[in-house]
Amino acid sequence: MEFPLRSKFPFLMDWRKVLEELGISPGELLTGELKEQVERRLRGESIPYTNYRYPERTFLAFLILLAGVDDDQLRNEILPKEVSMFVSAIKSSEELIQLMRGLGLEAELSHEKRNNAEFDVILVQLIPYLTETSKFRDELLSLRSLQVRKGVVRLDQPVASKLIEHLIRERISSLINDIRKEMGGSSIHSISKNERFPPCIIEVNSKDQLNEIEASALGTFLANVNLWSEAERVLRAYSELQTKIGSGRYIIYSCKRMKELGLCVNDCGTENPLQYYFSQRMRRGSEGRHSRSQGSP
Amino acid sequence: MAFRDATELIETISTKVPRHLYYSSARYAYPAAKDMEEKGWLGSDMLFDVDADHICQNIRKISFCPSCGEVGDSTCPIHGQTTEFFEIDEQCLRKASENTWKLVEVLREDLGLEGKVYFSGNRGFHVHVECRGNCGRLGPDERREVVSYIVGKGIMVDQQVTVDIRRLTRIPGSLHGKSGLIVFNLTSPEHFSYGPHLSPFSGVSVFVPFVSVNLKVLETNLNLRRNSAMKVETGLAVHMSLKGLGKVMAHVK
Numbered sequence: 001m002e003f004p005l006r007s008k009f010p011f012l013m014d015w016r017k018v019l020e021e022l023g024i025s026p027g028e029l030l031t032g033e034l035k036e037q038v039e040r041r042l043r044g045e046s047i048p049y050t051n052y053r054y055p056e057r058t059f060l061a062f063l064i065l066l067a068g069v070d071d072d073q074l075r076n077e078i079l080p081k082e083v084s085m086f087v088s089a090i091k092s093s094e095e096l097i098q099l100m101r102g103l104g105l106e107a108e109l110s111h112e113k114r115n116n117a118e119f120d121v122i123l124v125q126l127i128p129y130l131t132e133t134s135k136f137r138d139e140l141l142s143l144r145s146l147q148v149r150k151g152v153v154r155l156d157q158p159v160a161s162k163l164i165e166h167l168i169r170e171r172i173s174s175l176i177n178d179i180r181k182e183m184g185g186s187s188i189h190s191i192s193k194n195e196r197f198p199p200c201i202i203e204v205n206s207k208d209q210l211n212e213i214e215a216s217a218l219g220t221f222l223a224n225v226n227l228w229s230e231a232e233r234v235l236r237a238y239s240e241l242q243t244k245i246g247s248g249r250y251i252i253y254s255c256k257r258m259k260e261l262g263l264c265v266n267d268c269g270t271e272n273p274l275q276y277y278f279s280q281r282m283r284r285g286s287e288g289r290h291s292r293s294q295g296s297p
Numbered sequence: 298m299a300f301r302d303a304t305e306l307i308e309t310i311s312t313k314v315p316r317h318l319y320y321s322s323a324r325y326a327y328p329a330a331k332d333m334e335e336k337g338w339l340g341s342d343m344l345f346d347v348d349a350d351h352i353c354q355n356i357r358k359i360s361f362c363p364s365c366g367e368v369g370d371s372t373c374p375i376h377g378q379t380t381e382f383f384e385i386d387e388q389c390l391r392k393a394s395e396n397t398w399k400l401v402e403v404l405r406e407d408l409g410l411e412g413k414v415y416f417s418g419n420r421g422f423h424v425h426v427e428c429r430g431n432c433g434r435l436g437p438d439e440r441r442e443v444v445s446y447i448v449g450k451g452i453m454v455d456q457q458v459t460v461d462i463r464r465l466t467r468i469p470g471s472l473h474g475k476s477g478l479i480v481f482n483l484t485s486p487e488h489f490s491y492g493p494h495l496s497p498f499s500g501v502s503v504f505v506p507f508v509s510v511n512l513k514v515l516e517t518n519l520n521l522r523r524n525s526a527m528k529v530e531t532g533l534a535v536h537m538s539l540k541g542l543g544k545v546m547a548h549v550k
Contacts, residue, residue: 126408126409127431127432127435128431130435130439130442130443131431131434131435131439133442134436134438134439134441134442135438142442142445143442143443143445143446144442144445144446144448144449148407148408148446149406149407150406150407150409151407151408151409151410152409239437239438
């Protein structure tokens, strides 16, 4: 059975329009059948969206849930599974091209013959290719690994699949961020209230403007606790720093160094801010287990 | 600095003659604005720098003290000074030229970009790709990808130059302030040869060297003797003076 592209790949939708047509707010979508469906997906159910009665609404409800949950780790676990499901749902080169175009990358399909074998090559103009792919920092997509002729980048099937995977992930992440903003967002400020954060990080995070050292301290901390999107936002003004932290070339400042930099605001008795975070996390974990066992018969 | 038009530019540089003359590879909505952020970046051309001294190995380096003429690799223990001169020759420039034209071919045949070649006025070549629209708006990361592709083709270019979206580049027709040679456009590899003819200065000058050494400057073999005045072509004298090898004492047209 042929499904419309947007049912199969609901991330192509205009989510504001979907809500507008229903006349409801994001939170109101997360009820009844849709709520149950997305909860099942959160628990690991991975079926195509075309199996649902309302593919776009289900996907949107799922995004709303992910956007509302103040948990980057959960998003980091769920997102790759969803992306991988969508990539495996692409059934032809034509569909791949349609999808690329839907995601804003103009691509052409070329059926070619070599050594009596026929194969498809995806053609993308150099400048849009660079604009879309350099941010992914993926060696497979690097221009030097590819064939380029007269300003046209030629992608074989594995590279094109990798590219679409990145594009889909980027689109879904961007949808989640948009929805978070719309919802008044679980932003960095709410995260800063996290009890697990050490006082120095909460203090730095409460500032409106960060200098490079503060951004480095906060960005490295957030990256180390898997709050990547927040780290990226903090480091937006310092692209070199973002690259270095992204490549794992920066380790977090010690408490001693934080003191020297005037960023320490409390004597927590720890050696570095991460030690504080993880000790709080362990403490909270054991408290949770303890309170559950108290409630059981 | 920003100018309203070419006349204002020419007036300014004619009255306050600068040693170096550059323009930015970037285009701005308000180029005269003081802060970079206020200028409103619109896009940048793409620049490539091919330097002979990065390509050639075993370039002879002459180090000496400009005060006493003592030749040696370390700073002069008495005067605390050192001047370094790199003996670039035609053969070395030719290698840089080969790289440059190979770069132009890769830009055209692979990347679909048209590059214009310029002699840098010193020891290499610049390739300038005019980039408008989305090409101009490519950021450092995208430009790094382009350099990486080019390096992968065995061409040596200075990566920092190409990824810099606010790079200054020498104005064609101006003189390189460290050599006295003209920056000019080249239309083919045959169009270039290295020598005193790259200097716009004519006539003869009296030149007094700071060091005693036999060397080749602009394809001319010279026997320099410290503090001994010698008569050389003015282009050569100006070049050696700007390279710190000595001073021009007199000039005859």
